[in-house]
Amino acid sequence: MGIIVQKFGGTSVGTVDRIQNVANRVIEEKNRGNDVVVVVSAMGKTTDQLVGMAREISPSPDKREMDMLLTTGEQVTISLLAMALNAKGHPAVSFTGWQAGIKTEAVHGNARIVNIDPGTIQGELNQGKIVIVAGFQGMTEDGSITTLGRGGSDTTAVALAAALKADKCDIYTDVTGVFTSDPRFIKNARKLYSVSYDEMLELANLGAGVLHPRAVEFAKNYGLPLEVRSSLEKEAGTIIEEEVKMEQNLVVRGVAFEDDITRVTILGLPNSMTGLSTIFSALAKNRINVDIIIQSMTEAQTTNLSFSIKNEDLTDTVKVLEKHREQLNYDRIEWESGLAKVSIVGSGMISNPGVAAEMFEVLSANEITVKMVSTSEIKVSAVVENSKMIDAVDALHDAFNLSVSPVKA
Amino acid sequence: MGIIVQKFGGTSVGTVDRIQNVANRVIEEKNRGNDVVVVVSAMGKTTDQLVGMAREISPSPDKREMDMLLTTGEQVTISLLAMALNAKGHPAVSFTGWQAGIKTEAVHGNARIVNIDPGTIQGELNQGKIVIVAGFQGMTEDGSITTLGRGGSDTTAVALAAALKADKCDIYTDVTGVFTSDPRFIKNARKLYSVSYDEMLELANLGAGVLHPRAVEFAKNYGLPLEVRSSLEKEAGTIIEEEVKMEQNLVVRGVAFEDDITRVTILGLPNSMTGLSTIFSALAKNRINVDIIIQSMTEAQTTNLSFSIKNEDLTDTVKVLEKHREQLNYDRIEWESGLAKVSIVGSGMISNPGVAAEMFEVLSANEITVKMVSTSEIKVSAVVENSKMIDAVDALHDAFNLSVSPVKA
Structure with a gap:
């Protein structure tokens, strides 16, 4: 019995059906006896569509307003997922970044998290609720809405896991784990059972794409185990942690x-x-x-x-x-x-x-x-x-x- | 020189082109030397689409989450309009309901405004900025997002006008004013040049649709003149105020x-x-x-x-x-x-x-x-x-x- 943070990316919540599927994954974890905090991204291509509208308005839209615009994407997902969980009989409550106590620096488009006050979330967990938090977003000291930049939802999930002293942070995505290379392009790519934070950092920085480097750094600093796994398949994913037990014989991992x-x-x-x-x-x-x-x-x-x-x-x-x-x-x-x-x-x-x-x-x-x-x-x-x-x-x-x-x- | 509150409904901001048109209308008012606060609804059929998604998830989605979902619609519009104004060289800043200081009772789906703290908006107006506010939404004392129910954006506009001691509140819509009946269905319907608050209240309550009764009541209580007018045509609309000067000879007005x-x-x-x-x-x-x-x-x-x-x-x-x-x-x-x-x-x-x-x-x-x-x-x-x-x-x-x-x- 502990706290598990689950993060589901845009593809995993891309349709109403997929949101129902995510709700089921969340309920499975809850039924194992854990408190569950779920971080979600915007549905599918929502963010791209919003960016497209902004560019129709102006070739270089101002960044404060861009953050105002983009953060609606995750807000849609959190409410739909909370509805799905409630409809399935599992009390859930959703929070935007600012409601979840996520304070960032006063930079638009690529803000860093300064502080998280987990009080509101912890209060809802204590009442047995599943808590859904909008990824990718936060608020400045003076109340402006900010975004965390690319891969920001990963960062939200890991930062929340650290603030809540969670046992583990599971990153659900559209691949079944971390691969030796991108299996969409490299047909011989195969899944790794575990990697170290440092290897993952290099892989993430280098565009492996499954996990944002800021999130990996955050996890490394707090010694927080991550698992990258599929939101559709039930198989085990790739564990990212300090000690890598397997496959030490390989010089090049990916x-x-x-x-x-x-x-x-x-x-x-x-x-x-x-x-x-x-x-x-x-x-x-x-x-x-x-x-x-x-x-x-x-x-x-x-x-x-x-x-x-x-x-x-x-x-x-x-x-x-x-x-x-x-x-x-x-x-x-x-x-x-x-x-x-x-x-x-x-x-x-x-x-x-x-x-x-x-x-x-x-x-x-x-x-x-x-x-x-x-x-x-x-x-x-x-x-x-x-x-x-x-x-x-x-x-x-x-x-x-x-x-x-x-x-x- | 005074404060004018302008409200643009969903049809008026239904596309990126229409948002550009709204920006032009806002700039015209600003160029007359007035401070301008703009209240906007969600774009076109956005709210209906969001409701549709919610109903796909659950036949009776919980109301708190519904508010979380629906308020994203206006947030999209405010950011796009602020971008459009900024791109046209007129500094603008957008605020959600909670950022604009709109406090409501703790009811989801149909909350009443309890109090508005206009400090943030007034501060931006004092700096010469155009302020854009999301209609239809507010926040409870404990930080939950609420909506004001049907026609809530009208209410937001009038309530803000009252809180800011504005000179006038212009309700821009897809018709050119208040008609003797709905011109979409009744081919002989014609525009009224002015109506009293009470007549408008009856017309609004009875489904004339151009203006929400709560907004009219609010305006009546504060003696705030309203004008219902077209966002596309430049002709004068219908003034709603205490004394009706014209057309007194008509027994039935609509x-x-x-x-x-x-x-x-x-x-x-x-x-x-x-x-x-x-x-x-x-x-x-x-x-x-x-x-x-x-x-x-x-x-x-x-x-x-x-x-x-x-x-x-x-x-x-x-x-x-x-x-x-x-x-x-x-x-x-x-x-x-x-x-x-x-x-x-x-x-x-x-x-x-x-x-x-x-x-x-x-x-x-x-x-x-x-x-x-x-x-x-x-x-x-x-x-x-x-x-x-x-x-x-x-x-x-x-x-x-x-x-x-x-x-x-």
Whole structure:
């Protein structure tokens, strides 16, 4: 008997029938004797439709109003799920982000959670109710509605689980767990029985897509076990926790990939101590996420700096750089869009030199040009052309033996 | 220079294009030098769609969750309108009901406004911003989201106008004003230049539909002038205020009608002092609106009581009556659905006896059976069969000279 937080994503609640199915999954958990808190996303493509309407109104709608708009999506889901549970005889009550006590910083579109007051939720749990909370949203100190950015519902679920001292947070999604690569594109991809937080972080950051990195970090900080599992199939999913018991023999645990990347290069940048910090703090202030950064310091007076961003951030990035042109004193900016990032991940890499070399050999043997490289202790990423992305992943997946059946958990 | 509250209904904000049009109307008012507060409803058929989803989940969804669901409709509109205004260079900010300081009683589905704290809105107006507020919604003392029931956005607009001490409240709708009858069904209906609060109250109560009676009452209590006008056409609408200057010569000002009415009859009810109050207080507690009530006390030990309700309340009404069967000690209940109410309204009736008689003559001449009758100082209502409703209205509209062109304002 404890508290379980369940999170159901947009696909899992995409139709009225699926919401009924989710209600049944919730009731199963409740019937095991647990207190259940459910976090849900907006139904199916609702968020995309809302964004579409906003863009019809204005090419760059203001972010406060965008948050006001988008948060309606989850509010619809929570009420429908609460109705479904009540109709099935299981008292349930729904809360928006602000009602659930989720306070965020005063940033629109991508706010971080500052604090959660779990009092209201705990009160309802104590009365035996199932509590449904709108994911992805919170409120600033002065009462404005905010959103947590991409994957925000995962963050809501994990943060609530931490605040409520829950035993476990189950992330229900449209796949049955974490895979060695995305099974929608890579036919040999297979499910992992468990991964460590760090591996999951790299996989999540690298576009594996099943779980948001902020949520994984949150879970790691609180030592909270996560399980990624299917909302439709009953089979066990993938446990994410500190110690990984199985499959330790694999050096590479997964191949992640992400498209729609742009490489921006600043040419003729004077060698100075302050240039880099000026650039990246200006980009950060504008909430532009920079991924790979490459700079080779040379003896010359000037240097070239490259970094990768999402395609969608290109316009803003160029604006920011042009605004600081005088201060930075660079020669010019170039960019290349239509790129993708392919990454191999695995904590076994730490003790296995030569993994990166093997990766480049495989890519080279498949005539795939590497445009940028980035490495960490447990991953190696290569930027390639969008059109070569799936070929690269297939080749790496086979080369690192990920297509072989795993040891059963 | 003053404060103008504008309210735009669901049809006026039914599409992105129409929201742009509303933004233009708002800017016109702002450019006249006024502070503008805009109250909007949900877009077009949004509310109906949300209700449809809820009914798919459960035949009788709980009311708290229904409010949670429905309030998303207006939240979508406010954000899109604020985006549109901002994009046109007019700073605007949107607020949900709870953000706007609208406190209601703790009733779901049909709450009354208890109090409005206009501080937040006034603060934004003082900064020169256009304020957009979600109609139809509020918050209870303990933070639950509530809705104000049918026509709630009108009530929001008028209540805000009163709280802000606004100069005027303009109700923008899909018709150009208040008509002698509903022009969608009665081809000879024509626009009135002004009506008194009381006449409007009768017209609104009787299903004229352009303005909710609660809103009219609110405006009457605060002496707040209302104007009902078109969101698409620029012509002047109908002013609703205490003194009506024009058209005093008309005895009957309008013919209202409303379908989907059920007559419930309780047969064999003992003549007692407490029976009536038991019945109608039990119905009121269940938020069932009773309209016409007919009882003729006789010398007999028992009596029959008839009253009219909306068709949709029939199931609840029968439940309530059966629950109190022992206490009331009646013989049985009967009901007839498929009825409609047709009413003639006009403050000139007070000094014109014989208007009711003329009404019954007209109906009789058209072979329309009158099932129930109700009268007030400024109206006479007759319940007829749904299928005869439009015929009855047409005949009355012509008989009372409403199809003739009015004296120009």
